[in-house]
Amino acid sequence: MHHPPAYRTWMRFFTPSPLHHRLGLACLGVGLQHGALPTVGPRTLDHHVAVIVDSGSGWFQGADGRRTPVTGPTLIWLTPGTPHHYGADPGTGWDESFVDFTGPATTAYTELGYIEPGRPLVPLSDTAAPRAAVGRIVRAARRGNPLLEVETGAAVHELLVSLRRARAGTGPDGDPVLHALARDAFQPLTVAEHAARHAMTPAELRTAVRRGAGCSPKDYLLGIRLGRAKELLAATDLPIAAVGRRVGYDDPAYFSRLFARRVGTAPVRFREQQRRSVPGGWSDRAPDPDHPPTIAT
Known part of the structure; x- marks a missing residue:
């Protein structure tokens, strides 16, 4: 058989x-x-x-x-x-x-x-x-x-x-702490102030962010802030100082130094290289990353 x-x-x-x-x-x-x-x-x-x-x-x-x-x-x-x-x-x-x-x-x-x-x-x-x-x-x-x-x-x-x-325990929207940090990333808050908002110590916040994103809270926030700053530089005519304020940096000189050190080029040079403004289009305002525009074909 x-x-x-x-x-x-x-x-x-x-x-x-x-x-x-x-x-x-x-x-x-x-x-x-x-x-x-x-x-x-x-x-x-x-x-x-x-x-x-x-x-x-x-x-x-x-x-x-x-x-x-x-x-x-x-x-x-x-x-x-x-x-x-x-x-x-x-x-x-x-x-x-x-x-x-x-x-x-x-x-x-x-x-x-x-x-x-x-x-x-x-x-x-x-x-x-x-x-x-x-x-x-x-x-x-x-x-x-x-x-x-x-x-x-x-x-x-x-x-x-x-x-x-797909790790068990990770929700469909990801880690709630990371989600909240991303939401508040452009506010001029210190890591300690972010931690206090979650009733956590700075050490507990560092552990949670490292577990969820593989980096420190400072680097996690910096990545989000610089990404948004690049969008504003490429798609708007906002002054450099205004871009810095929009992403949480009140000191324009500090923002420019930080941008240049991490990106490898100054904000004004980045804008020259990545200019995307189209007269008459909607590019005078950087679109919300969570609600990208629909381009009709």
Whole structure:
């Protein structure tokens, strides 16, 4: 009597060139698997792997030697040099996709908190977006695709972003503290004053922002302020001092120095390079980023 296989598996592996590695992230492989899969490890790898358990259950054992239950949807992070051992429940199995990747950008993604070596198991709220990124890698993996390495590398960037957004506990609008900081970013408030608005100490606010955005509150606010300042410089005739005030800096000299140091060019020079005013158009006023204009075709 013929018995169907206990599991199904499909995988492809790639060998990007040194030039492709210089793009930041290089995809080394992708796989889709379902069922009572064979146990993996114990082993140690020299690259990263994101294992997305969409549904089903099993177990994971990391460097500490403890065996932890795994129930989908969950992300399993396998990081270089870290021993690991895992498997699907032989009775229920699980639905899994995996992406192997490497490259110099993994260091920055780790510092920003997108990759968490100390947290190998990350519960996910939803796997639709990560699975879509994996799907792009799968489609690019056809043999003979001349864009293979660049397409798959770009999709790894997208995968890391979608996994970060899909972390359980992150709402559809993101972290409420970050959302409130962005709302109040143009007010001339210190970090301590922002923290007080949330009934937090400055240290608690720093921890929350670093966890949510991978940077300090000061840098988070600065990114939002400078982005808006660039829009005002490019799309309006507001004086430099007025632009500075609009984004929270009452001292025009300080604003200009800060802008030049972070952007690499003075506000007046940036305006000369990026001028976008169109006589008779609506570009005399920078559009609200949350309500962009609709351009009829």
